[in-house]
Amino acid sequence: MQSTFTLPQSEIPTHWYNILADMPTPMDPPLHPGTKQPASLEDMTRIFPENIVMQEMSTERYIAIPDEVRDAYALWRPTPLIRAVRLEKLLDTPAHIYFKHEGVSPAGSHKPNSAVPQAYYNKIAGTKRLATETGAGQWGSSLAMACKFFGLECVVYQVRVSYEQKPYRKMLMNTWGATVYSSPSKNTAFGRKILAEDPKCAGSLGIAISEAIEDTVSSPNTKYALGSVLNHVCLHQTVIGQESLRQMELAGEYPDVVIGCVGGGSNFSGIAFPFVRENLTHGKKTRIVAVEPSVCASLTQGENRYDFGDTAEMTPLMKMFTLGHKFMPPSIHAGGLRYHGMAPTVSHLYKHKLIEAVAYPQTAVFEAAVQFAQAVGIVPAPESSHAVRAAIDEALAAKREGKKRVILFNLSGHGLMDMPSYEAYLSGHLNDP
Numbered sequence: 001m002q003s004t005f006t007l008p009q010s011e012i013p014t015h016w017y018n019i020l021a022d023m024p025t026p027m028d029p030p031l032h033p034g035t036k037q038p039a040s041l042e043d044m045t046r047i048f049p050e051n052i053v054m055q056e057m058s059t060e061r062y063i064a065i066p067d068e069v070r071d072a073y074a075l076w077r078p079t080p081l082i083r084a085v086r087l088e089k090l091l092d093t094p095a096h097i098y099f100k101h102e103g104v105s106p107a108g109s110h111k112p113n114s115a116v117p118q119a120y121y122n123k124i125a126g127t128k129r130l131a132t133e134t135g136a137g138q139w140g141s142s143l144a145m146a147c148k149f150f151g152l153e154c155v156v157y158q159v160r161v162s163y164e165q166k167p168y169r170k171m172l173m174n175t176w177g178a179t180v181y182s183s184p185s186k187n188t189a190f191g192r193k194i195l196a197e198d199p200k201c202a203g204s205l206g207i208a209i210s211e212a213i214e215d216t217v218s219s220p221n222t223k224y225a226l227g228s229v230l231n232h233v234c235l236h237q238t239v240i241g242q243e244s245l246r247q248m249e250l251a252g253e254y255p256d257v258v259i260g261c262v263g264g265g266s267n268f269s270g271i272a273f274p275f276v277r278e279n280l281t282h283g284k285k286t287r288i289v290a291v292e293p294s295v296c297a298s299l300t301q302g303e304n305r306y307d308f309g310d311t312a313e314m315t316p317l318m319k320m321f322t323l324g325h326k327f328m329p330p331s332i333h334a335g336g337l338r339y340h341g342m343a344p345t346v347s348h349l350y351k352h353k354l355i356e357a358v359a360y361p362q363t364a365v366f367e368a369a370v371q372f373a374q375a376v377g378i379v380p381a382p383e384s385s386h387a388v389r390a391a392i393d394e395a396l397a398a399k400r401e402g403k404k405r406v407i408l409f410n411l412s413g414h415g416l417m418d419m420p421s422y423e424a425y426l427s428g429h430l431n432d433p
């Protein structure tokens with residue numbers, strides 16, 4: 001039986017899908033924090049190049065992918081769609097479990113899908129240096145690689161807890177030529193202020209974003225790049241879902257449920273938005289499920305309101321589900337999911353009940369991750385393992401009902417750089433904060 005579905009390189013999508021074109025109601029615009037008026041082009045181009053700001057605000061349904069970006073995508077795209085037959089057998093379920101394997105990129109996750117176009121657009125806009133933040137190191141390493149492809153300098157503020165827990169990610173960023181600081185750092189005024197108040201501060205994505213933005217506005221020829229949350233980042237990730245639609249066709253099935261883990265929402269958007277489009281415009285009835293960690297659960301426990309994207313209140317205000325920009329998430333092993341807010345697009349869909357959300361504690365997540373690794377062979381990233389947990393629970397629900405259910409989830413990355421987390425789980429030292 002065929003269990004891996006691949007596409008030729010000629011089927012790398014030619015366009016990104018922009019869900020703004022199909023939203024049931026218009027989205028609330030980002031606001032200038034001082035005036036509370038919609039953020040102007042000028043506000044945004046302080047930190048982003050104009051070509052990316054235009055994309056951020058676009059409501060065009062399909063946006064052409066530049067040839068240079070498709071050429072770089074061809075290094076690892078189209079990614080395979082795999083049916084986890086052994087996992088189905090292990091669970092003894094009538095469900096069919098498919099996953100999209102984004103862990104095959106050079107950086108090991110979906111993040112290069114946006115790092116490459118962001119570096120490209122900055123290059124053609126004349127940017128010389130990009131500053132960014134990274135949680136677990138996945139985004140920082142992806143951007144480091146993409147910057148090298150297009151001849152840009154790259155500086156990364158890495159959340160301290162990951163910097164210390166996951167040293168290989170830093171080495172990878174250094175190998176791709178980036179400069180890496182542990183955040184909070186002594187390199188920015190904001191970092192120094194946090195360290196003065198709490199020298200042991202574990203850091204957060206909100207703090208690291210503030211540091212990267214401060215670096216951007218105080219350095220020449222420098223722009224800022226964000227690895228999730230914003231419309232253009234979610235847009236770039238839609239290559240995942242578009243390929244998945246074609247590959248499910250090859251498999252001769254259509255998913256009853258599509259699942260992705262959510263930190264800022266980008267890999268989930270990537271797999272989900274093209275299926276949301278099918279629900280909205282072609283009468284499909286697929287359930288779309290976002291999975292978050294229970295200790296940083298912005299959709300299931302947050303409020304839908306305007307909030308800052310960072311701790312120091314430097315970003316525009318965005319309308320989103322948020323735990324508050326001062327929220328300090330406990331240091332769980334899925335560092336990439338420790339973000340206080342949720343992409344405005346994902347938040348908007350959730351508000352309109354077009355998607356669902358569930359939250360899991362990390363011990364239940366690692367239990368599923370090990371089960372998946374032993375059945376399928378691939379060691380999932382701790383972030384992706386949230387989606388694995390939800391997929392297994394869907395398969396078990398199908399078993400209880402005695403009915404077939406076609407499940408598709410996004411394996412956003414492999415976990416080969418996250419082995420200390422597995423070691424903690426396997427030795428019984430991992431708990432639920």
Ligand SMILES: *Cc1c(COP(=O)(O)O)cnc(C)c1O
Pocket residue numbers: 109110111136138139227228229261262263264265266267268336337381383384412413414
């Ligand atoms: C960064 C990351 C995530 C979380 O970020 P999103 O923007 O929500 O996708 C999930 N999985 C992996 C492997 C990551 O690196």
